[in-house]
Amino acid sequence: MREVAVIGCGMTKFGELWDKSLRDLFVEAAIKAIDDAGVDHIDSMYVGCMSSGLFVGQEHLGALLADYLGVSGIPSARIESACASGGMALRQGFIEVASGMSDIVLVGGVEKMTDCHDVTYALATAADQEYEAYFGVTFPGLYALIARAHMERYGTTREQLAHVAVKNHRNGALNPNAQFRREITVEDVINATKVADPLTLLDCSPVSDGAACVILCPLELAKKYQDIPIKILASGAATDTIALHQREDITTLKAVKLSAERAFKQAGLKPEDIDVAEVHDCFTIAEICIIEDIGFVEKGKGGEYTAKGYTALDGKIPINPSGGLKSKGHPVGATGVAQAVEIVEQLRGNAGKRQVKNARIGLTQNMGGSGASSVVHIFSVV
Numbered sequence: 001m002r003e004v005a006v007i008g009c010g011m012t013k014f015g016e017l018w019d020k021s022l023r024d025l026f027v028e029a030a031i032k033a034i035d036d037a038g039v040d041h042i043d044s045m046y047v048g049c050m051s052s053g054l055f056v057g058q059e060h061l062g063a064l065l066a067d068y069l070g071v072s073g074i075p076s077a078r079i080e081s082a083c084a085s086g087g088m089a090l091r092q093g094f095i096e097v098a099s100g101m102s103d104i105v106l107v108g109g110v111e112k113m114t115d116c117h118d119v120t121y122a123l124a125t126a127a128d129q130e131y132e133a134y135f136g137v138t139f140p141g142l143y144a145l146i147a148r149a150h151m152e153r154y155g156t157t158r159e160q161l162a163h164v165a166v167k168n169h170r171n172g173a174l175n176p177n178a179q180f181r182r183e184i185t186v187e188d189v190i191n192a193t194k195v196a197d198p199l200t201l202l203d204c205s206p207v208s209d210g211a212a213c214v215i216l217c218p219l220e221l222a223k224k225y226q227d228i229p230i231k232i233l234a235s236g237a238a239t240d241t242i243a244l245h246q247r248e249d250i251t252t253l254k255a256v257k258l259s260a261e262r263a264f265k266q267a268g269l270k271p272e273d274i275d276v277a278e279v280h281d282c283f284t285i286a287e288i289c290i291i292e293d294i295g296f297v298e299k300g301k302g303g304e305y306t307a308k309g310y311t312a313l314d315g316k317i318p319i320n321p322s323g324g325l326k327s328k329g330h331p332v333g334a335t336g337v338a339q340a341v342e343i344v345e346q347l348r349g350n351a352g353k354r355q356v357k358n359a360r361i362g363l364t365q366n367m368g369g370s371g372a373s374s375v376v377h378i379f380s381v382v
């Protein structure tokens with residue numbers, strides 16, 4: 001396998017972007033990444049997107065987006081893995097460069113959700129149709145079940161869940177690309193409209209539009225294009241049952257555990273070696289389970305550590321300096337690539353007011369559904 005580097009990155013602002021179509025968003029992010037890398041061609045392209053068919057009635061994104069980017073003719077395909085589509089597209093691009101098949105690969109993620117009249121239905125197609133969605137359960141509902149079980153088993157409190165949202169909004173307020181750039185308090189979260197008990201509006205990631213792109217190439221060519229190339233040390237992926245009732249223990253996200261273990265093994269690293277991480281906080285409880293299942297904190301203690309500031313920007317392991325899905329926004333197919341964009345900016349030392357000090361090794365974790373897919377990447381400065 002060849003070593004792989006990220007030599008360019010770019011993203012759109014995330015939010016309710018009425019004046020931009022799906023193709024506009026993708027092209028905007030792709031041009032930023034191409035300019036950043038300084039490449040004059042692309043050999044191949046992967047696009048992470050969960051459900052453009054249901055959200056905007058458009059399938060066949062590989063060819064469409066290559067055409068609108070002005071690179072029609074190259075191999076280009078869409079990758080779907082629910083909300084982990086972006087992370088899975090990154091993994092495909094990584095494999096393609098590592099294998100020697102292509103040198104310059106563009107990996108993008110895009111979703112245009114706010115034009116859709118029934119987003120909750122579209123999102124629920126990533127749950128088990130026969131055993132979950134058919135009975136009316138939604139994603140906030142599924143994560144509420146996980147939250148209740150976590151509270152029951154480990155004593156996680158309502159306040160501790162709220163601290164995840166408070167921390168991520170504090171970080172997002174420093175991110176010009178974030179959808180919600182306002183700070184909130186624990187009381188705001190607890191008193192917000194209830195969505196699925198115990199989760200309120202401010203425990204949930206929002207419905208968003210946006211796109212993000214990175215350019216990959218073999219590490220040996222990277223210096224030709226980029227002064228600060230960022231190496232991808234590892235790519236780990238895993239799956240679990242889609243339906244929650246089929247899991248042994250719904251407070252443990254097995255796919256997250258396995259994907260992280262695989263990535264750490266490949267990189268020859270441990271959780272304590274990571275300086276900064278972007279993880280899939282689609283709901284506050286998700287971030288708590290993920291930091292436990294990756295191994296950043298002891299199982300059951302995620303809420304306690306978050307409330308103590310362990311995962312804050314100046315904490316022991318800063319989690320979601322971008323604001324995460326909660327504050328930055330969650331255009332589902334774009335999220336996994338946007339996480340990589342943030343980690344690349346952090347490792348380059350370009351993250352402005354939300355810069356994590358001395359960040360040299362970063363991790364991204366992107367999840368599909370209620371944890372049925374997970375992709376972990378580990379990055380380092382060269």
Ligand code: COA
Pocket residue numbers: 083120123139140180195201202204205206207282326330369370
């Ligand atoms: N966080 C913070 N503010 C939010 C928000 C969120 N998640 N969602 C909406 N808002 C704000 C809106 O900006 C709006 O503010 P305004 O009145 O000042 O303009 C207000 O809350 C109401 O927004 P609205 O669009 O009517 O909300 P909604 O009730 O239609 O949707 C949720 C709220 C939480 C149900 C929706 O965001 C949701 O379904 N989120 C989860 C998405 C999801 O499941 N993703 C996949 C994860 S696996």
